[in-house]
Amino acid sequence: MPSLHKDVKATVQSTALGQPVHELIARSTLIKQGAEAKVYRAVLLPSPVRTASTSTPAELAPLPSSPSAVPVLLKHRFPKRYRHPALDAQLTRQRLTSEARALVRCSKAGVRVPGLRLVDVRQGCLGMEWIEGWSVREVLGGGQEDQDDVTTDAAEDEAEEIGALLLAAGVDEDTMLHAVGREIGKMHLADIIHGDLTTSNMMVRLLPGSHTHKESLFEVVLIDFGLSSASPMHEERAVDLYVLERAFASTHPVPSGGRPHFEVVLDGYRAALQGGAKKGEWERVEKRLEEVRMRGRKRSMVG
Template sequence: MRVVAKGAEALLYLEDWLGLTVLVKERVPKGYRDPVFDRMIRVRRTINEARLIMDAAELGVKTPVIYDVDVVRARIRMQYIEAPTLNSIIRANSYSGLVKTLMRRMGELIGTLHAGGVLHGDPTPANVLVSNGDEYLVDFGLGERARPTWDDRYLKRAAVDLNVLLRSLESNYGEVGNALFSDFMDGYGSVVDKSELVMRWVRRIRSLARYYTGRLT
């Protein structure tokens, strides 16, 4: 077992499984939670993430292949994709033609998810792997399924997804972040015909955040 990453909720490691090198995401127990409640949460989130990954694949979005879901140990065995993240490519290439193309493609992928009722939860360049020109979305741990009715409730949920991305781009890339988001929205808008309505909700969310931040200072 070789540990790849350790997060607040899960451990990622490589494992030899049936002759394959696979990536395992295992949700580890939390000692501060009641054991029964803790197990229920870990199992539920594991099943939910596996379903979302498979739902995304059915929509035509490239994701790691799910090989096995172990509900006893709350872990998912999946395809190991040895590839750089979009985040690392942006840092290495700055605001280049390649980066513009990849951000637009990311927008198309997230737009496809939203059109199909899948909300990623953490759609940032760090959760996009780029392999042989293809982009793979990973880490659906914060995601959810919803019926894409495109009413105010769904528009708001889609906007929350986009706001997570926008905040990440601004935080990591400064002024270039807005240009990256614009490229993303070009791709998103090519798939989601209500993209302008989603952006209205993004602006409302950000306006409310500034209002409450101002009241606390």
């Protein structure tokens, strides 16, 4: 897709790479480490320019109209020593470029995703907009069955506090879950498959002024496209949804007498697909989703 490639290339050229990436990592805060990458909270500084002076040689000074330092999320795909260096560099380049293209394509389609801030394929780094908010997992609570009672109680207390903040801004649980479904629907209509849809990979953030208005001023932002791919296949969309359904079932049990969370998500998803240009998209995905569910149940029975 040449246009997407140009967009990613333009992003690379426009980022504040006056700061070498290795220096940026050195003064960043590590917040998460996985098998494939380390995630940091970093700060991008304004790019300096040289200004002439009559008394001293040209010296560095910030642009008069440049923005202040901004926080970013920095994902560093570090070298894997167990792989041949050439193969490792190729895989890192492919995966990083694929993630950047998915973000660009989603953004063009109106899907709320973090904005790209930095791309360096040689260093294996991707810088994205820092999303200030809470994951859907944090908002819903639960999913702490493998931890002790003290940790579980603390997580539940935190979820109640977050829920109170959202309610004060006019955001109830069903409204949030419906918005989750709409964003996933828009993503699928853009032919992007997330590959790792869990409640940890969806952020909820309040927009400026939400505490002074009656209407809901919030947005759901989909994050972590490291396993994403491009595909128009209804089967892959259904698998994406099934992964999320299983995530809800395992981490967020249905409240007594309440409606399953995933059903509310599907309401939003259905609305997004039915509002798309192609007719019958929801019916095709719904049929595939039921088939995927049946295969999943058979595997569970066989073990």
